[in-house]
Amino acid sequence: MSGPTLFLIAGEPSGDALGARLMAAAKRLTGGSVRFVGIGGEKMAAEGLQSLFPMGELTLFGIFELLPHLPNLIRRIDQTVAEILRIRPDAVVGIDSPGFTLRVAKKVKAARAGIPLIHYVAPTVWAWKPRRAAKYAAIYDHLLAILPFEPPYFEREGLPCSFVGHSVVESGAGAGDAARFRAQHGLTEGDRLVAVLPGSRRGEVTRLLPVFRETLERLTSTHQSLVVVVPTVATVRDRVAVELAGWPLRTILVEGDPAKYDAFAAAEVALAASGTVALELALARLPAVVAYRLNPVTVALYRRLIRVKYVNLVNLMLDRMLVPELLQEDCRPDRLAVELGRLLDDPAARQAQIDGVAEVAGWLGQGGTPPSERAARVILDVIERHRDGTAGGP
Missing domain, CATH: 3.40.50.2000 (Glycogen Phosphorylase B;)
Known part of the structure; x- marks a missing residue:
């Protein structure tokens, strides 16, 4: 044909x-x-x-x-x-x-x-x-x-x-180059990179970035070497850049999949909006905390209809809370800081996520x-x- x-x-x-x-x-x-x-x-x-x-x-x-x-x-x-x-x-x-x-x-x-x-x-x-x-x-x-x-x-x-x-298994999310990213951005051996992903919609960025900022501010007192990388897309890049301008720690803004996946490879942990990016993080074997907020009235309507226990597809397919989900009223800087800090401080917790998402990657079609x-x-x-x-x- x-x-x-x-x-x-x-x-x-x-x-x-x-x-x-x-x-x-x-x-x-x-x-x-x-x-x-x-x-x-x-x-x-x-x-x-x-x-x-x-x-x-x-x-x-x-x-x-x-x-x-x-x-x-x-x-x-x-x-x-x-x-x-x-x-x-x-x-x-x-x-x-x-x-x-x-x-x-x-x-x-x-x-x-x-x-x-x-x-x-x-x-x-x-x-x-x-x-x-x-x-x-x-x-x-x-x-x-x-x-x-x-x-x-x-x-x-x-x-x-x-x-x-x-199709996320074709993204190249697991093929990033950590050494290239660290060299390009002048990161030292002691710098601990956190990937922050506030979403690709304007509303997501507006709701989540202030919460993510306060979360990281809480961690800086005990984790002085943190550096934040924020992968973004063209539709919200300018808005994200304005938000990051006032952050109290070093931030790196990148755009495009190659830079994003290099950032994933270089990062220790991620703080991400719920969505497809959570699967990219899984394929990159990057331990994460997932967060989300919506208009409260919208959420009230959705909660009358939702029939599942989790929003993250990794958790849904495993039928257990492997990746922490902090949604709506739980999407608070204090709660997020605790979960993110646990992943930063506990190698066993990070490895548990890495092991769990490998199984999900196979179910999604990776390797076929x-x-x-x-x-x-x-x-x-x-x-x-x-x-x-x-x-x-x-």
Whole structure:
């Protein structure tokens, strides 16, 4: 099969990374004949995507964070649907960000355009809102799952679902160069590096960085040689830089995956916002403390719906609290300082995390066929089946 056109939609940095790897894999599998259109960020742009509009407009989270931007979001949904119907691609692939991608897919479905609709990253129906499985089955033609236990939730609703593995295993998170990082930034043998990751959304940075700052201030009295490295992304870099300007200890701001993974290799511990980065830290074998805060009203609504004990996927898959999680009212400098200090001072505690995450890395697909290649093969197969007029998927 030659020359398929894929309309890809990513709404946040983690989806941009997934989309970029998917694009690279699809180019390899088609000999470069595949064409891409849609919405993405800087990584997808590097693979050849010219975004319909800046992906940053979609990087929103939480009910009250979303409301002020709702009119523009509705306008962008309609613009995206109109472009899909104009181009008539061989498939539309929404990458996570269901607040946007699901609404686009629903409108394309209603238009009876006959375009295969695929979603990459299954919604966590095992954690909350189990009815979403039926909702997705009514709209999509195929679903790509990143966790091995997810397909049955959707297949029982009649939606073909393929486990492709978690693309984070392709990130290179475990291949950083500690010596290079320390040399580049003039770190001495005595400097103890702490990686601080406040998230990739503006709201996350605003809520978490002040808490993280006070946490580290509490540790400086007993850990005088601490140096902080803060990996960030373009969408929030300026805001992070302003926040770091007043910190009372040395900080290093880096951007881009190679620098981030070098920082992981050089660091002893990490303090991170909950999210995909927690898996990157696991793959890098970097012991961490995970923290998160949301608007209290948003959290009150979520807590009525959540059905799992943990937010960190490492803890979920192990069914135990390996990586400390301090969320919402527990996301306090005093609590965070205790947990981070324990990892800094106790080599056995650090090693326990390292040993535990190795098992999870295997479950996520590390060491097998790259997840992006598996995902690309499924998408191309769905397109071929659609062209042949056959139903279902692999």
